[in-house]
Amino acid sequence: MNVRETDLPGIGKKFQVTTRGGDKLIIIIHDDGRREMYHFEYDDPDESISMITMDDDEARIIAAIVGGMTYVPKALEKVDMAFDELIIEWYKLDNSYAAIGKSIGELNVRQNSGAMIIAVVENHKKHVNPGPDFVIPSESTLVVVGEREQQKSFKQILLNGSG
Missing domain, CATH: 3.30.70.1450 (Regulator of K+ conductance, C-terminal domain)
Structure with a gap:
């Protein structure tokens, strides 16, 4: 995965994420706490195919879900148990x-x-x-x-x- 970070003066920060699979995602974090996420066409990385806007609370809930704080996949539970206190x-x-x-x-x-x-x-x-x-x-x-x-x-x- 490749992540590029860019300051947007007067707006906030922009993160451009390219996944190992080649998907492109742009996340803009506004200074007022809003988040915008843009997903791009795989074959045309300049063509946005979806966009979502969230406030700060919504973004934190989504981050917890994606980060595994609310659900740990069974395969990862086994790894956690194996390492337990390590x-x-x-x-x-x-x-x-x-x-x-x-x-x-x-x-x-x-x-x-x-x-x-x-x-x-x-x-x-x-x-x-x-x-x-x-x-x-x-x-x-x-x-x-x-x-x-x-x-x-x-x-x-x-x-x-x-x-």
Whole structure:
């Protein structure tokens, strides 16, 4: 999906959405809270085939429905149950973290926190499922999975350089 955002001075904002399937939708959010949505012809992306106007309350209700707040499809319910309390966090590291320069094994991340580093991103390079010998680099982002308490323990390991 591709989303382009444009300021409309004196009016509000315009969002142009092109879905993976090639559908084009334009959403205009007016400064007064009104929303306009335009759906375009698939074969002629300049030809609007439908338009709807909503006030702020209506738009929020529609957003809740589309976003799955009022109904979760059965397939997604199973995924939610499987992950239940698990949280994925992204930690952007700078030189202030004591864990930098130490290996995952040296920090005993899993033993000391229960959390698991599932990826490290540095300088446009991805390391998926890094092993215990992987040394944590500065200016990188760690992707970590664990429950809330495990994430808190992991953050302390990052800050202190030990469990």
